[in-house]
Amino acid sequence: MNKEDYIQHGLNEKEAEKLLEGLGREPTITEMGIYSVMWSEHCSYKSSRHWLKNLHTQGKQVIQGPGENAGVVDIGDGLAAVFKMESHNHPSFIEPYQGAATGVGGIMRDIFTMGARPIALLNSLRFGDINHKKTKYLLSGAVSGIGGYGNCVGVPTVAGEVGFDKSYNGNILVNAMCVGIANINKIFYSAASGIDNPVVYVGAKTGRDGIHGATMASGEFDKDSEKNRPTVQVGDPFTEKLLLEACLELMKEDAIIAIQDMGAAGLTSSAVEMASKGSVGIELCLDELPKREENLSAYEMMLSESQERMLMVLKPNKKKLAEEIFLKWGVDFSVIGKITDTKKIKVIYKDKVEANIPICSLADDAPMYVRPIKTRKVDKNLTPQKTNISFKEIILKILNSPNICSKKWVWEQYDRTIMANTIDKPGGNAGIVRIEGTDKALSLSCDVTPRYCHANAYEGAKQAVAECWRNIVSTGAKPIAITNCLNFGNPEKPIIMGDFVSTINGIRDASITLDFPVVSGNVSLYNETDSVAIKPTPTIGGLGIIEDLKNLSTIHTQKDGDIIILIGGNGKHLGRSIFREVIFNAEDGDAPSVNLNNELNNGNLILNLIKNKFVNSVHDISDGGLIVTIAEMIISSNIGAKITFQNNLINSTSDHEKLYEEMFGEDQSRYVITVSSDKVQDTINQCTKYDVSANIIGNVQKNNLEIDGLVTISNNELIDSYESVLPSMMNIK
Amino acid sequence: MDVSLIIFPGANCDKDTSLAIKHITGKHPKHVWYKETTLPKSDLVILPGGFSHGDYLRSGAIAAKAPIIKDLIKKSADGIYVLGICNGFQILTECGLLQGSLIKNNSLKFVSRNVRLRVIRNDTIFTSNFKENEDVNMPIAHHDGNFYIDDNSLKKIEEEGRVAFRYIENNAKHSPYNPNGSLNDIAGVYNDNFKILGLMPHPERAIDKITGGDHGAKIFESMFHSLSQ
Amino acid sequence: MIKVTVYITLKKDVLDPQGKAIHVALNNMGFDKINGVRQGKLIEINLDTKDFDEAKEQVKKMSEQLLTNPIIEDFTIELE
Amino acid sequence: MIKVTVYITLKKDVLDPQGKAIHVALNNMGFDKINGVRQGKLIEINLDTKDFDEAKEQVKKMSEQLLTNPIIEDFTIELE
Ligand SMILES: Nc1ncnc2c1ncn2[C@@H]1O[C@H](COP(=O)(O)OP(=O)(O)O)[C@@H](O)[C@H]1O
């Protein structure tokens, strides 16, 4: 191999030396391919590994933290919740339908690999400016791909978020999360063991899907480059469904020693990971590999990213039983190798040894970098702005803006009710799914506010965790644990690496104070086009438990005459707010900061109020501030509200700044609750006990949003502004 | 009442349907794998929703050729009751037990929504526990629910009173009440002797107030009530 | 081996929402001479036989029994 | 008026779950000489023109810009 070959395989000079040292000789082309994917950023986490260790991963209910296919937490009654989030950004930009679909398929496999039946899907999506020429195409493709896959497998998509910002014009984000339920004594892990035990391949056949583009250009493959052109991965949700049922059926038997899905870097990474975790060797014979096409080379087979495949180590005496189950479900089953004591991965094809590499050289000894970091300067100042538009116009304009408006056009394409356990309608605080056969439910949410992270990565990361926590609390659930997906630009740029490190710190601090540990996650770097990076986007996916479905709360169950109480103080912070983004087109100021102790205390208060049945409706305050929160409650219930601000604010009309702050400020840790008049005193007493500020700001009334002395807007006008954005954008005739 | 559920690969509402039956009758239905050739003794056979064989050619087309369907056609001629839900409805039209065809939604998109339905008649075994012309809510979730049939056959279906459910006006704004473009707003139809019913909505997802309503339970209650006599 | 292609089109009177959507989209892109768009399917089948008549016969049966729905679709067969 | 048909097929190495499912179904129905099935699309476009060259040119543009996804699909055009 010459220098060119290494470069084409994404390995720099130092890494090439390291390879030669680890292997002790020149690599074959197949070995080069194996190194190149195992040492890629995606598989080795070489820029992030050092920092991920700083995350807070411990907790009373944590059964399995990061390091396995997914995180596992104890949810009582002998059950465990298994969950993880993963990105599929780059494939979705190239081919939005298939990219998003296979993202959903991949994350589901991470869940059922561990023995859990998937019961809920979520997704967090970021697109470019809604007027950018590719946005509509990408949005429409990604959404139907997500639906196309999840709906077919039959897992409800219960929550998510969709955001638009020009920093994603050249790099959209598709982050998918899956949650499954398993018997706590029947969790499956990936560490291989038992010398000579059979290594079994199940699932779809292997084709030339998704073989890493850059690595394909190497000498040997130039001869017939048309044939070897890498192809886009196409999802086959039907096969996934069969694979899922077959795996879960086999998991009821005592047959599987270790199991691992084939995700990124396919057979290579699954085989190496299983061997590495079990400190054993593995030998694969590729002649036995189920193939979709003739003439696949060993290189291609090892690097293929064909979907819907799994690798397992079986107890030898259970081979027959396992085979019967997979054949019944019409899924390929083939013994392709065995576990060895060599601590090497040996690949044989047509009687030729194609690769023979020490596992530790590929895994433990993979490169790791502590890259230079530079901290972004935070500019706290807001440029003074003036506007003449009326309060009514401001409110309607905000509701009509892409980041606030209804996302119904999106979520109506997802089957939300399959499995018959979905409780709330989307657009509420979080997705809620009942745990089959119990009165308990899981509350699920995924969140991040990239404009905050862009201003201040540390505070933005704290905020993402806190908002996720707050959403879960608002449903009456106790928050348990989180997963995350860290989407950033090029880590070789110190400023981006600086954002990354601040983000880790922010997530850590928030999850420690809130007792909301990280149990799994994913990192996606190099989200840049032409040197323009995306805003830092650390998506947080959280899970909480509602102990008794009788005690859940929603945003749309207020009653006419209820008293409206603002919990957590008046709004002041307008930096990086939706108000300034929509009205002034301004991206300035600092992110709001989260006082984590207040967050915890306010949340505990809310949980207490819900449990005591003092409240009729609860909604947290986030994007757009108080008025957007109230408007969302009105839109969701079609029941209005009357809000009264202090007279001095209304009267000093010369300067509306204070009013804007109260109405649209995005200060954190706040909620709006509605309470029947006979419960107001009890509620206030509780707030006093928790030492949390509670301001009575109005009451629920039928047909409109009335802000005393300022503006009256009918429910219908609110609904029209809020609902019309995406339908009219997507159906331009 | 003996109930059988036919399970096709790719079915994904089988568990929900099974639980709904259990909830109402206290007994799980028998599960019959699509490769079998004879149905066990049953008063009622249900084809549950899902994506049989991925729905890859046309929804329900490949399932309609399964060995078990031959027996279903035979037994239905002998008077057995049949209910097809969503993909089950599509399979029933593909195998000819029900007329018409379910083509792509006119929005060209999958649609998951709670719809308002009118129960057109309450004198069949599927609807006896409803009031006449009762309006109910049920979830739908499908890509191909647009009922299509030629004019003459449509006229005949209407004249014979074989429309079981229709989508009706609700007060949801910004989306048409007919979610898929179905002719005459048809959400469910009977065959000519009212022993076979196909419907797009999912009654098995509407048997519990807490998960979004219990109007679907009445379909199972009607069947249980009528067939247990 | 004989390659047979089945071309499946919607019957004339059957509504074709996909065709319509493509028509509208093409208009929006500035293609203004379009008088109608219909979408159909094609299915390519490789048969292990050298007998053209048999191939045609077989594929005709497949088309009638599975590949098309006669209520809404027509088909033609082409051999290579 | 000229009728143009665009035949769209998946590129050779791209997975075709549809084709696979049809293949299995046909096998199960007793058609046993099948060596592979691929599914594609066809789109018929009527153009208000008499100029064959223009029609071909236009439809080629439509195919590239909207009707096909060049990453996974190939197409051919036929004029009538
Ligand atoms: N940001 C993160 N936070 C916590 N854990 C992470 C993070 N990124 C990756 N991990 C963990 O590292 C392991 C490898 O992740 P990944 O390569 O995404 O898994 P897979 O091979 O299943 O795709 C997993 O256990 C995952 O949970």
Ligand SMILES: [Mg+2]
């Ligand atoms: Mg995995």
